[in-house]
Amino acid sequence: MKILVVRNDKLGDFVLSLPCFSLLKQTLPNTHLTALVPEYTKPIADKFPDIDEVITDDNSIFSLTKKIKKQNFDAVIVLFSTTRIAIVTLLAGINKRIAPKTKIAQFLYHKPLLQKRSLSLKPEYQYNLELVEYFLGSDNIQLTPPFWQLEKTIKVADNTIIIHPGCGGSANNLNIEQYAKIANKLSAEKPELFFAITAGREEEKYALDLLEKIKTNNKKLVKNLNLMELVEYINSCDIFIGGSTGPLHIAGILNKKTVAFYPNLRSSTALRWQTLNQENKRLSFSPIKSEQDMSLVDINLVVKETIKKFL
Structure with a gap:
């Protein structure tokens, strides 16, 4: 067939x-x-x-x-x-x-x-x-993650966390100051962490701005990757932090740990665009008492829950 x-x-x-x-x-x-x-x-x-x-x-x-x-x-x-x-x-x-x-x-x-x-x-x-x-003709078929298992082909620093601050034209995302606050608070608690800031072709300026605001020297900008290079890079890291975009869902299907941000709009919720990783490998956050104002995401809660669940 x-x-x-x-x-x-x-x-x-x-x-x-x-x-x-x-x-x-x-x-x-x-x-x-x-x-x-x-x-x-x-x-x-x-x-x-x-x-x-x-x-x-x-x-x-x-x-x-x-x-x-x-x-x-x-x-x-x-x-x-x-x-x-x-x-x-x-x-x-x-x-x-x-x-x-x-x-x-x-x-x-x-x-x-x-x-x-x-x-x-x-x-x-x-x-x-x-x-x-x-x-x-059947609705009783079991299928569970991981859905895509790849060998790690890229050597990255231990304890690498990817932060992808762009939105790629998809759902609303956090602003640069919020992402910097997350990285700086995580780094203060766990100095061994290394941050890789990924950027699409039109997002480099945005990513460089974030890189400058992150205080630790354990950081780098990752740019100019083609799609499969991005897949392989995400696969080599420990945690992916970002909004509801394509790279987040790549991290999900690779069964990486994800920290994701979603608006509260019905068409864009954490439920509707849930990632494909196992439940114990995903965290999601949305703005408090707002549909789209991502500045209302509780960053202190993000850091607390990320440390508790993943670090």
Whole structure:
């Protein structure tokens, strides 16, 4: 059997879809699984062990339809539905088409599933897995982390904590002063800690500002990494601290310890965007008595709980 799985939006969303491939492989080990992803998440799709093949979404209708039609897929599971993808999978002649029952696109699928994701009653990765279970006809399949185990290929200082202060266009994040306060308070309690500040291409100035405000000499800026280099760097560290972004979810699927910050908006909560690491390896914090004002996150509590649980 050949199955196409579509998750062609942001990095974190794609990472939260990876357990779907593992569940399909676990249940149907001889199935050939293809991922449809955007160009910038392709490096992860290429390396994830339960993905056999990758198709890059070129944001078209007709050329993408032609690419997919050639593959003669038996089924497609669309984890993030758009009208364009609904049209493409229909025109490609895939008979079994599973997707969320949402918006006008639902009428172009063979078997849409009503999920009401906008209510954010469960984690995003569980909504994704529901669609796979719906396809398999079973909702009693056990799947637990870690979902991606990599060998450590990069040598970093002992007790390295990554702080990723950027937001990558995703949910609201803490400000630089808050991150500096976290690092300085942790360092005062645990002088042996080393801080690696990671930054995307457009976030270097932001990261340098944070680096300057961290008082210890045990620190460095980590920049200009491609996506798989970032994955390998995160995998080599002990703790990841950051907002609800793609790098946080990379840390989660690698089963690293995470300290994460989320707004209280229904669409952005810690529950909806829960990371994929084990429960004893994750902490999450949101602003007190506010939906979006991240300056109201209790930094003293963040430091206290991080030391108590992870250090």
